Amino acid sequence: MxxxxxxxxxxxxxxxxxxSGVLVITRRNPVHSALALILALLxxxxxxxxxxxxxxxxxxxxLYAGGIMVLFLFVxxxxxxxxxxxxxxxxxxWIVGLLAALALGALFIxxxxxxxxxxxxxxxxxxxxxxxxxxxxxxxxxxxxxFEIASLLLLxxxxxxxxxxxxxx
Amino acid sequence: MVPITTxxxxxxxxxxxxLGVIGVLTRRNVVIVLMSIELxxxxxxxxxxxxxxxxxxxxxxxxxxVITDAAAEAAVGLGILIAFFRNKETVNVDEVDLLKW
Numbered sequence: 001m002x003x004x005x006x007x008x009x010x011x012x013x014x015x016x017x018x019x020s021g022v023l024v025i026t027r028r029n030p031v032h033s034a035l036a037l038i039l040a041l042l043x044x045x046x047x048x049x050x051x052x053x054x055x056x057x058x059x060x061x062x063l064y065a066g067g068i069m070v071l072f073l074f075v076x077x078x079x080x081x082x083x084x085x086x087x088x089x090x091x092x093x094w095i096v097g098l099l100a101a102l103a104l105g106a107l108f109i110x111x112x113x114x115x116x117x118x119x120x121x122x123x124x125x126x127x128x129x130x131x132x133x134x135x136x137x138x139x140x141x142x143x144x145x146x147f148e149i150a151s152l153l154l155l156x157x158x159x160x161x162x163x164x165x166x167x168x169x
Numbered sequence: 170m171v172p173i174t175t176x177x178x179x180x181x182x183x184x185x186x187x188l189g190v191i192g193v194l195t196r197r198n199v200v201i202v203l204m205s206i207e208l209x210x211x212x213x214x215x216x217x218x219x220x221x222x223x224x225x226x227x228x229x230x231x232x233x234x235v236i237t238d239a240a241a242e243a244a245v246g247l248g249i250l251i252a253f254f255r256n257k258e259t260v261n262v263d264e265v266d267l268l269k270w
Contacts, residue, residue, distance in 0.1 A: 010173045014181045021185050021208055025192035030200045037204050040185075044211055047178065053218045056229050060214075063236055068207070068243045075247045076200055079254045084261065090195045091263060097194025105187035112179050119175050119223055131226075138230045150237045157241035164248030167255070 010050060017043035028085055030076045034069060041065045055132045178219035186212035197261045199253070203246050210239045 020040035027033045041064045048057035091097075139147055185208055192205025214232045221228025250260070257264060 006173055007171075010177060014177075017181065018184050018188070021188040024204055024208060025188055025196060025201065027201075030198060030204075033201050033204055037207065040208070041211065044185075044215060047181070047215060048218055050173075051178065051218050051222055053221065053229050053232075056214075056218055056232050059233060059236055063240065064207075064211075068240055071243055071247060072200065072204065075250060078251060079200070079260050080258075081260070084198055084259070087197070087261065089197060091197050094195035098191055101187050101190040101194060104190060105183060108183040108186070109180065112176060112183070116176050119220075124222065131229075134226050135230055135233070138226055139233070142227075143230055143234075146234060150234055153241050154237065157244045161244040161248035164245065165251045 006050070009046070013043045013046040013050070016040070017047065028089055030081055030084075031073070034072050034076060037072075038065050038069050041069070053131065055135050175219050175223060178215060182212045182215040182219065185209075185215065197263055199250050199260045199262050199265075202262060203243065203250070206246075207239060207243065210235055210242075 017040050020036045020043060023036035024033045024040065027036065041060060045057040045060040045065070048054075048060060189205045189208035189212060192208065193202055196202055196205065214235050217228040217232045217235065219228075221232075253265065254260060256267075
């Protein structure tokens with residue numbers, strides 16, 4: 001039996017996340033979108049905490065809300081947003097895109113409702129205190145090769161970003 | 170009172186995913202399209218972490234790899250955006266037609 005607070009915090013964090021997501025895709029000013037996205041990421045970090053994933057929640061806040069969003073805000077500062085704010089914000093096929101996305105969402109919900117018995121009541125409480133240790137053991141054990149490839153990917157991304165943003169090499 | 174199950178988290182993740190897809194398909198501003206891609210990646214991460222409660226910690230490790238990917242994608246995407254803005258003085262995806270003939 002779950003305590004009442006679990007239900008309350010789940011719906012609170014889910015509402016924060018989804019409403020901020022709506023704000024991200026509807027605001028005219030990209031800076032407002034970026035701030036709403038930070039709020040969505042923080043709400044999602046709270047959901048990770050509720051799922052017994054404190055390490056992923058910390059990485060989410062430090063790396064996403066702290067790192068990637070600063071990058072976004074810097075680029076918004078570099079490109080001029082005054083002109084784009086006066087223009088039409090949605091392309092002229094927006095109704096088709098909206099309907100396609102909503103059909104995709106209906107498909108998701110249909111599949112989840114139909115197959116919900118597959119994962120009903122199978123939740124196990126993961127060890128909360130040793131979460132970071134367990135992730136480290138997996139990361140440096142089973143996924144050692146993938147971890148090294150990820151570092152290579154980041155190196156390629158750094159070089160790619162510099163090459164793209166530089167005026168002449 | 171209905172207990173919060175994995176299904177609840179999956180529905181939240183599906184809502185975030187759909188919001189991201191709507192943003193990618195309908196917005197004209199490249200910066201907001203990139204932010205919508207971040208929303209999509211986050212929805213996938215929420216799914217992975219929700220399933221890690223059923224199948225062990227592998228989902229959380231995979232979520233960390235997806236975050237790494239998202240960082241690389243944001244860096245390269247924003248670099249492309251700066252290069253594009255320098256050439257065309259606009260941030261509208263409709264006007265990205267350099268490779269069309």
